[in-house]
Amino acid sequence: xxxxxxxxxxxxxxxxxxxxxxxxxxxxxxxxxxxxxxxxxxxxxxxxxxxxxxxxxxxxxxxxxxxxxxxxxxxxxxxxxxxxxxxxxxxxxxxxxxxxxxxxxxxxxxxxxxxxxxxxxxxxxxxxxxxxxxxxxxxxxxxxxxxxxxxxxxxxxxxxxxxxxxxxxxxxxxxxxxxxxxxxxxxxxxxxxxxxxxxxxxxxxxxxxxxxxxxxxxxxxxxxxxxxxxxxxxxxxxxxxxxxxxxxxxxxxxxxxxxxxxxxxxxxxxxxxxxxxxxxxxxxxxxxxxxxxxxxxxxxxxxxxxxxxxxxxxxxxxxxxxxxxxxxxxxxxxxxxxxxxxxxxxxxxxxxxxxxxxxxxxxxxxxxxxxxxxxxxxxxxxxxxxxxxxxxxxxxxxxxxxxxxxxxxxxxxxxxxxxxxxxxxxxxxxxx
Amino acid sequence: xxxxxxxxxxxxxxxxxxxxxxxxxxxxxxxxxxxxxxxxxxxxxxxxxxxxxxxxxxxxxxxxxxxxxxxxxxxxxxxxxxxxxxxxxxxxxxxxxxxxxxxxxxxxxxxxxxxxxxxxxxxxxxxxxxxxxxxxxxxxxxxxxxxxxxxxxxxxxxxxxxxxxxxxxxxxxxxxxxxxxxxxxxxxxxxxxxxxxxxxxxxxxxxxxxxxxxxxxxxxxxxxxxxxxxxxxxxxxxxxxxxxxxxxxxxxxxxxxxxxxxxxxxxxxxxxxxxxxxxxxxxxxxxxxxxx
Numbered sequence: 195x196x197x198x199x200x201x202x203x204x205x206x207x208x209x210x211x212x213x214x215x216x217x218x219x220x221x222x223x224x225x226x227x228x229x230x231x232x233x234x235x236x237x238x239x240x241x242x243x244x245x246x247x248x249x250x251x252x253x254x255x256x257x258x259x260x261x262x263x264x265x266x267x268x269x270x271x272x273x274x275x276x277x278x279x280x281x282x283x284x285x286x287x288x289x290x291x292x293x294x295x296x297x298x299x300x301x302x303x304x305x306x307x308x309x310x311x312x313x314x315x316x317x318x319x320x321x322x323x324x325x326x327x328x329x330x331x332x333x334x335x336x337x338x339x340x341x342x343x344x345x346x347x348x349x350x351x352x353x354x355x356x357x358x359x360x361x362x363x364x365x366x367x368x369x370x371x372x373x374x375x376x377x378x379x380x381x382x383x384x385x386x387x388x389x390x391x392x393x394x395x396x397x398x399x400x401x402x403x404x405x406x407x408x409x410x411x412x413x414x415x416x417x418x419x420x421x422x423x424x425x426x427x428x429x430x431x432x433x434x435x436x437x438x439x440x441x442x443x444x445x446x447x448x449x450x451x452x453x454x455x456x457x458x459x460x461x462x463x464x465x466x467x468x469x470x471x472x473x474x475x476x477x478x479x480x481x482x483x484x485x486x487x488x489x490x491x492x493x494x495x496x497x498x499x500x501x502x503x504x505x506x507x508x509x510x511x512x513x514x515x516x517x518x519x520x521x522x523x524x525x526x527x528x529x530x531x532x533x534x535x536x537x538x539x540x541x542x543x544x545x546x547x548x549x550x551x552x553x554x555x556x557x558x559x560x561x562x563x564x565x566x567x568x569x570x571x572x573x574x575x576x577x578x579x580x581x582x583x584x585x586x587x588x589x590x591x592x593x594x595x596x597x598x599x600x601x602x603x604x605x606x607x608x609x610x611x612x613x614x615x616x617x618x619x620x621x622x623x624x625x626x
Numbered sequence: 627x628x629x630x631x632x633x634x635x636x637x638x639x640x641x642x643x644x645x646x647x648x649x650x651x652x653x654x655x656x657x658x659x660x661x662x663x664x665x666x667x668x669x670x671x672x673x674x675x676x677x678x679x680x681x682x683x684x685x686x687x688x689x690x691x692x693x694x695x696x697x698x699x700x701x702x703x704x705x706x707x708x709x710x711x712x713x714x715x716x717x718x719x720x721x722x723x724x725x726x727x728x729x730x731x732x733x734x735x736x737x738x739x740x741x742x743x744x745x746x747x748x749x750x751x752x753x754x755x756x757x758x759x760x761x762x763x764x765x766x767x768x769x770x771x772x773x774x775x776x777x778x779x780x781x782x783x784x785x786x787x788x789x790x791x792x793x794x795x796x797x798x799x800x801x802x803x804x805x806x807x808x809x810x811x812x813x814x815x816x817x818x819x820x821x822x823x824x825x826x827x828x829x830x831x832x833x834x835x836x837x838x839x840x841x842x843x844x845x846x847x848x849x850x851x852x853x854x855x856x857x858x859x860x861x862x863x864x865x866x867x868x869x870x871x872x873x874x875x876x877x878x879x880x881x882x883x884x885x886x887x888x889x890x891x892x893x894x895x896x897x898x899x900x901x902x903x904x905x906x907x908x909x910x911x912x913x914x915x916x917x918x
Contacts, residue, residue, distance in 0.1 A: 213720055
């Protein structure tokens with residue numbers, strides 16, 4: 195551990211006193227007093243997030259988090275999220291120079307998309323409600339156990355998950371090693387039933403009414419206090435999913451290999467519902483293993499500004515690899531004000547089975563070899579850049595408000611991937 | 627640790643007195659029977675003597691002696707000492723290494739007896755390899771450090787004993803209490819106690835505060851210094867250099883919620899030398915300092 199010979203800095207108002215107050219309480223084995231840090235109260239964080247893509251999806255997401263630390267240093271975290279999405283969602287089809295015809299998710303209605311337009315399904319509307327509870331407690335001075343449950347419910351989706359883990363403090367609490375194992379079980383009940391994959395959408399063939407998948411996650415974490423100002427964290431996460439991972443509402447367009455225009459379902463032996471209706475339901479593999487490495491550094495400068503640099507690498511057996519670089523700088527201003535600019539850069543490679551569109555020959559080969567195909571731009575090559583700023587103020591009694599405004603610009607291999615979005619958020623924290 | 631307690635009547639109740647940690651100690655109680663006053667005084671005294679016995683560096687039969695004599699081997703620790711070491715670790719971090727419980731070895735060459743015996747730079751430098759909390763290895767329930775090093779909880783022990791004593795007393799009574807071990811004190815009362823802030827130099831009073839919940843502690847001592855060629859050497863030693871911190875006050879008194887915090891804020895301020903006052907102002911605490 196490196197020590198500075200000279201440090202003329204004065205920590206921010208009362209920060210040494212606050213840390214000492216907590217350390218004294220730990221020494222005496224008493225709960226910290228409300229005046230020091232209100233740990234005998236519920237800490238409540240409320241945020242309202244607005245996300246709006248230009249001409250696409252809009253979301254409103256209120257979140258309430260409540261956490262409480264008890265006298266025995268056990269901790270309970272509760273979270274309620276409501277996510278309300280509306281707008282136009284890309285249905286997977288290619289952007290082509292001729293009109294195309296699709297059925298609505300239920301299969302009951304038909305809609306057309308003009309030549310040159312991104313095929314969007316305008317019936318997209320969903321509300322998700324998710325709740326989670328996480329409890330952690332000390333097994334001994336340096337070993338903490340944690341366990342949690344979470345539920346998420348949407349119109350066509352239900353998920354239940356559980357996790358359990360341990361974290362061990364070593365090296366005078368300068369090192370923390372953690373291990374977390376999570377299991378999740380999802381049930382998908384697509385509107386109108388589960389489509390028969392790789393068959394023509396115009397035929398509307400459906401299989402069962404629901405599908406399921408399970409996801410197993412394991413996380414290994416290493417947090418290291420490098421010195422008084424610098425904390426580093428390295429996480430490795432492996433996630434194995436098995437079951438239904440296809441998007442039941444997405445199609446892949448079949449095109450003529452010479453003209454590049456959409457094929458007609460009736461020419462392929464299917465039902466005719468309009469021009470450019472040669473669209474087949476997509477199909478994804480029924481297993482996916484992801485490995486992700488996340489590295490984060492937080493450095494507090496002598497003037498109490500904080501620099502945070504995060505990098506994440508992910509690779510999976512679908513052929514997608516991604517890199518995320520995240521930079522934040524927090525300026526600590528007078529009277530508890532802070533300003534935090536943020537830049538995020540994300541890039542991913544495409545999945546092995548991603549196709550902007552398929553020719554009849556490709557399609558037949560995929561069906562014959564039990565292969566997969568998806569035109570979802572989220573599985574294609576993507577790059578997105580987010581820039582924004584958050585500002586807010588720390589108030590008396592641990593209260594705090596903040597607001598965030600960010601802009602995201604995304605591009606990829608297809609016009610469908612060109613999305614820009616505005617993200618706005620307001621948050622308020624208080625003790626209760 | 628033998629000792630005796632003496633109880634006397636006051637206008638509002640009782641005061642129990644005893645000696646511990648080389649200091650006069652007292653417990654003041656309001657509106658309480660003699661029997662309860664005696665019982666609480668005995669509890670507080672027993673706790674003071676227990677902490678002194680367990681953690682004093684002047685004994686050779688306690689854990690501090692076992693650590694000093696371990697000669698580089700692992701030493702088993704109990705929960706209480708582990709908590710104290712965790713606290714010392716936090717203070718070490720907060721002070722960028724200037725509060726260091728391994729720095730007591732410097733007393734081998736620095737004797738603050740008002741004389742002019744300043745150690746040579748070489749004498750001091752020879753001790754520096756034996757100082758450094760970062761040289762101490764800790765694992766769950768045990769500790770190991772290079773032979774020749776020692777730990778000294780003198781900078782924490784008295785204030786810790788005051789806070790511990792209040793916790794124990796509170797389990798037995800809810801009457802108004804003031805526990806004072808040689809000027810480091812804590813109050814817990816409905817009606818405030820009037821606490822005088824001593825001016826150590828001329829035995830006068832530097833200030834007075836009204837205290838119902840909270841603690842006052844003083845760090846520094848105007849009587850302990852060395853004087854050579856007109857230069858005054860303070861007894862606050864910087865463990866990073868082995869030499870006295872310059873330009874700071876002789877003593878600082880701080881008010882905080884608990885005695886351990888008050889004492890440590892005062893100590894950390896003294897270690898900042900000439901920046902002591904700026905540090906205290908930034909911490910937003912009440913304090914009194916004594917300069918030249």
